[in-house]
Structure formats: C-alpha cells, structure tokens
Amino acid sequence: MAPKIFIDGEHGTTGLQIRTRMAGRRDVELLSIPEAERRNAAMREDMLNSADIAILCLPDDASKEAVQMVSATNNVRVIDTSTAFRVNPGWAYGFAEMDGAQAGRIKAARFVANPGCYPTGAIGLVRPLRAAGILPDGYPVTVNAVSGYTGGGKQMIAQMENPDHPDAIAAPHFLYGLPLTHKHVPEMTVHGLLDRAPIFSPSVGKFAQGMIVQVPLHLDDLAEGTTMESIHAALVAHYAGQDIVSVVPLAESKALPRVNAVELEGKDTMKLFVFGTSGASQVNLVALLDNLGKGASGAAVQNMDLMLAS
Numbered sequence: 001m002a003p004k005i006f007i008d009g010e011h012g013t014t015g016l017q018i019r020t021r022m023a024g025r026r027d028v029e030l031l032s033i034p035e036a037e038r039r040n041a042a043m044r045e046d047m048l049n050s051a052d053i054a055i056l057c058l059p060d061d062a063s064k065e066a067v068q069m070v071s072a073t074n075n076v077r078v079i080d081t082s083t084a085f086r087v088n089p090g091w092a093y094g095f096a097e098m099d100g101a102q103a104g105r106i107k108a109a110r111f112v113a114n115p116g117c118y119p120t121g122a123i124g125l126v127r128p129l130r131a132a133g134i135l136p137d138g139y140p141v142t143v144n145a146v147s148g149y150t151g152g153g154k155q156m157i158a159q160m161e162n163p164d165h166p167d168a169i170a171a172p173h174f175l176y177g178l179p180l181t182h183k184h185v186p187e188m189t190v191h192g193l194l195d196r197a198p199i200f201s202p203s204v205g206k207f208a209q210g211m212i213v214q215v216p217l218h219l220d221d222l223a224e225g226t227t228m229e230s231i232h233a234a235l236v237a238h239y240a241g242q243d244i245v246s247v248v249p250l251a252e253s254k255a256l257p258r259v260n261a262v263e264l265e266g267k268d269t270m271k272l273f274v275f276g277t278s279g280a281s282q283v284n285l286v287a288l289l290d291n292l293g294k295g296a297s298g299a300a301v302q303n304m305d306l307m308l309a310s
C-alpha cells in the first residue's frame with residue numbers, strides 16, 4: 001500500500017508547491033482537505049493521525065498545535081516547514097547535505113524540521129568552513145540576503161502583487177529585519193556551528209521566487225594561510241558525491257559579470273560561489289537558490305523521500 005502523505009496547510013504558498021511537486025506520483029497517496037475546511041481542527045486532526053507522514057506548512061503556532069494533535073500512540077512522522085522546531089534537539093534538521101551523516105539522521109527520524117530559506121544558504125556556506133577549521137571561533141560573520149517575495153507567504157504575495165491592497169508594497173527592493181532579531185538567526189548560529197550570532201540583514205525584491213545569500217569574509221582573520229582557492233577546495237570537498245548543492249568552479253565564477261537572483265527559480269538545487277580576486281585579502285561567499293525550492297518545498301519533498309526510503 002502506498003504511504004499516505006497529508007500536507008497541513010496545503011493551500012498556502014509552501015503547501016501548494018509541495019503538491020505541485022507530488023503531482024503524478026503513484027508511489028504515495030495524498031490525503032487532502034478541501035480549501036474551505038483548511039482551518040477545521042477536527043478534520044485536520046483526523047487527517048494528521050491517518051497519515052504516514054504529515055508535512056506541516058503552517059505558521060509556527062499552528063505547527064506546534066498540529067504536533068500536539070499527532071497522537072502520542074501512533075507512528076505518524078512529521079516534517080515541519082516552520083521555524084518552530086529547527087533548533088529543538090529532539091528534531092532532525094532537514095538539510096541532508098550539511099554533513100555526511102545528516103541524510104541518515106533524516107531517514108531515521110520521526111520528527112524533521114525543514115530548514116528556513118535564508119539559513120539553507122548561510123549554513124551551506126559557513127558550516128563546511130567551521131568544520132574544516134577555516135572559520136575561527138569568534139569570527140564576526142555577516143549574512144546579507146535578498147529573497148523573492150513569495151518568502152513572505154500569501155500575505156506578502158498580496159501586498160506585492162495587488163496595488164489596491166491596504167498595505168500594498170510599491171518598493172522594488174526593500175530591507176527588513178532592521179532590529180537584527182530575525183527568527184532565522186538562532187538556526188544559522190546552531191547549524192552553522194557558529195559560536196557568535198551572525199549579523200543578518202535580509203531584503204525582498206520584486207520577483208516571486210529566488211534568493212541570494214552573501215557571506216563576505218576577510219582572509220586575514222581566518223585560519224593561517226587561507227586563500228580564496230583553499231576555501232573553494234573545502235567547499236568542493238564537503239559537497240562531493242551529491243547532486244543538490246554544487247560549488248561553481250572558480251574559473252567560471254571569475255568570468256561572471258553578475259549573479260541573477262531568479263536563475264534557479266523552480267529548481268530544487270543550490271549553487272555556491274566563491275567570489276574575489278586571487279591573492280587579495282577578501283572573498284564573498286554566495287549561495288543561490290529558490291526560496292520555495294531548496295529553501296522550502298523542494299527540501300520538504302527531498303526529506304519526505306529520504307524518510308520513505310528508510
């Protein structure tokens with residue numbers, strides 16, 4: 001019998017994209033609630049407890065409620081796409097490529113926390129350098145990023161697409177998270193293996209899906225002898241043997257005039273770049289992804305497939 005999958009929040013931005021990715025799959029059975037009943041707690045509880053895997057695509061509070069609804073006595077496994085459980089040690093962090101053992105942890109887990117979109121880029125860049133001893137304790141990491149506006153869910157999509165919305169946003173590009181307390185900072189710190197919280201400055205551009213995450217570094221403050229080439233080699237070594245996260249060859253990135261935020265729209269992969277000038281003292285590490293691809297829905301389906309393969 002095909003495993004049953006219930007997407008709680010299936011009519012929201014992340015949920016819809018998971019459904020699109022699952023369309024046509026015969027190896028799973030999708031349980032579904034009509035859109036008009038999406039907040040019907042009794043129906044949701046019934047579906048949650050009938051599923052083999054429940055994928056939660058809800059705001060944090062609703063995710064916590066849904067986890068409470070999953071009966072303690074059954075074996076429903078959960079993938080949560082919200083921020084609620086990402087630094088909870090009882091949950092496996094759903095970034096399979098972040099180290100060699102993570103895919104195995106996801107396969108074996110009952111509860112998997114899908115990463116945030118920005119942290120996928122930031123952790124993807126810094127964790128291998130921490131693990132390799134290149135990025136020392138106390139280094140003041142900064143993370144600057146731009147996201148497509150679908151990252152803000154249904155509400156921000158309406159604000160950006162509908163000029164008659166009472167809180168319409170006309171700006172083609174804006175900074176936010178200005179108090180520097182964005183909810184993704186703890187996750188970047190813990191899974192980035194950082195001992196000091198990064199300064200995180202997010203922004204949104206007038207494009208639906210795509211993301212650039214930048215981590216600039218001063219080579220003089222890294223491990224003795226670190227070069228642009230040695231950072232690149234550490235990333236290449238870390239991501240060898242899988243095909244979701246790729247490290248762009250230096251010869252290719254040196255020839256690029258620009259990085260296009262929407263290049264990976266609709267794709268579930270992530271590209272990492274090391275920019276700078278050989279022999280100079282600074283580099284800029286860049287991650288390119290789709291906020292709804294490897295940044296959310298694509299990662300959720302990847303995690304579901306890992307769990308089904310266990």
Ligand SMILES: NC(=O)C1=CN([C@@H]2O[C@H](COP(=O)(O)OP(=O)(O)OC[C@H]3O[C@@H](n4cnc5c(N)ncnc54)[C@H](OP(=O)(O)O)[C@@H]3O)[C@@H](O)[C@H]2O)C=CC1
Nearest residue numbers: 009011012013014057058059062081082150151153154296
């Ligand atoms: N969008 C993105 O790029 C990313 C999103 N995420 C995370 O995924 C989760 C979902 O976000 P997103 O899809 O963008 O949000 P949306 O607002 O687009 O969708 C959320 C859905 O959940 C429903 N919902 C809200 N509260 C409840 C409730 N109490 N009970 C049942 N259903 C409820 C909403 O219904 P209604 O229409 O009635 O409000 C809506 O259908 C969030 O935690 C978000 O932070 C993670 C990474 C990236």
Ligand SMILES: CC(=O)N[C@@H](CCC(=O)OP(=O)(O)O)C(=O)O
Nearest residue numbers: 081082083116117118147151152
């Ligand atoms: C553009 C925008 O608003 N983005 C969202 C993050 C999207 C995401 O990763 O969602 P989680 O809430 O699940 O972490 C934000 O900054 O809150």
